[in-house]
Amino acid sequence: MAGRDWRKLDESDVRVRPGRGTRPRSKRRPEHADASTALVTVVDRGRWTCALEHDPSRVVTAMRARELGRTPIVVGDTVGIVGDVSGRPDTLARIVRVDERASVLRRTADDTDPYERIVVANAEQLLIVTALADPPPRTGFIDRCLVACYAGGLEPVLCLTKADLASPDELLAKYAELAVPAIVTRYDEDSAELAERLKGRVSALVGHSGVGKSTLVNRLVPDAALATGVVSSVGKGRHTSVTAIALPLPDGGWVVDTPGVRSFGLAHVTPDDIVRSFEEFGEMAEECPSGCGHLGPPDDPGCMLDSTVEDGTASEGRLVSLRRLLASKAGLETPGLGQQT
Template sequence: MRSPREYSEADVRIRPNSRGSRPRSKRRPDHADAIPALVIGLDRGRARLLTDDGVAVVAMMARELGRAAVVVGDRVDVVGDTSGASDTLARVVRVHERRTALRRSAEDVEGAERVLVANADQLVIVTALAEPEPRPRMVDRCLVAAFDAGMDALLCLTKADLADPEEFLSAYTSLGVSAVVTAAPGAATPSDITGLAELRAAVTGRMSVMVGHSGVGKSTLVNALVPQADRAVGKVNVTTGRGRHTSTSAVALPLPQGGWIIDTPGVRSFGLAHVDPDSLVHAFEDLGAVAQDCPRGCTHTADAPDCALDDWVDSGRAGAVGEARLASFRRLLASRTSSD
């Protein structure tokens, strides 16, 4: 019988690596030549940008960022073809830190939140006084979202020719929320809209987000503020009392006198599952200072045990104004989980 052969390393054939032997580097380029820009729109995975030099650019996302890395209002750095010429495509390689982020939860499911707009200074909540009827709980929820994001809030009441605004405004007086009242009965030109000058003054020089139900007149106001916007204007369904969605995606529009308006699609819900009650109370300086004496984990609701806000009112230190502000705050707090 033949003895088994003994093998050595010389008998093993080493196949060459067809991909090369140099290991892949994890280092990424620093893109020192990247150009800063503002995201003014999104469309099917592409971002529409305006560079700091005023050039309109279309860009894709760098692979490491992902397709959903940016929202309207983001400041980004972009490389590639930034000439703005037709059929050119640049690439977003960095997203700057956000100053503010307006968020909304889907169906009030915790963890399902998404950022709607970044870096805005002010949330303009547009609601009609009639046709369709105002929905105060929706307004409350928008206010909560604004306070949570660290943004100022402005109530913009439309169709004041159809209903008196005073009763509606009285619910927000104690919160110190600014308001503008407008009316556009058959308005054909911006000069026919009463209250437009006050609204223009409130948004000029700022980045403002406009939100509201379909049919409340939001697009009419946007077209008046930005004549070249040409946003579609919808009608209210006489059967349901609801408007038809006319804006399909958020878009940032430059104001002639300076600043930006971000027009958003008409909303029918504004989930707030992501909002922490403790962070909300600190949006109100006086209430937040008192709430520091609350026990750990206090929900600040009317049935919360040993809530320092109740002691503040019961002792008389809050006064009538403080008591009204606490009642309004608790109404906002309850709106986090109520249907609108």
């Protein structure tokens, strides 16, 4: 300021540096019309492993684009990716789009946990893998998986393993009224029926530890162990047995192997969600009192579902099966086969 009279200065002599945020942010986002479509096969702490739609054998590691914010991206999601999609080591692409999901398999840690965990997206069917012996079948777990399927838009399939140790007849009879497809397998034989059921479809497998799920996956995908190792090295080192992984089937389609679970919480599912999956009860359920759990007397004395059996709209067996699922969701004891949890 030396040599200048400060009294002769005015605001025109001051250069004001614009601060942050003075320029309005545009709400327009890039369309990314050139994005490659891919399937998310593994999620590992801020990195997503994706298989390109036009070349499923090419594995690309990607990060979530900034414009997606905290948009959840899970195994089974169909996404758009840009950047380096060569799949070469040490390359990284960006996920810029997450397509609408056709189905979602959700669970919570328990029935009091408000936080939903998405197990897999866009699976067409869920194979509920249950051993007929060693360990014994847990019908409560099966029932809860069925509820999750009905609520999430997946087709349930019973996959009964270890038929060389016990007969499946009693367990199959228990679910006959629900018309759930069932496949029975043995440890000492490959199952052509199972391979045909999975061919060309996206299927998820869920089951307790020790029921033979890993044995099934290794038979369906001969290089499953190799693929798992490759994905582990691409990610940040986490062993993939603790998370879901989508594996390509030799004859087309994908199988999503999920980690063994101890419980299948359904805090996010309401009784009405379950009833809506049974078309013959849907209309009459609307006549039930508000807050009805549809369990019938004495728990829900005003429930109208019994009238569907009286007028011939539904069979008594279907109603019994429906209420067994509702009771399982409510955490109530139900008579049945094997362990309930």
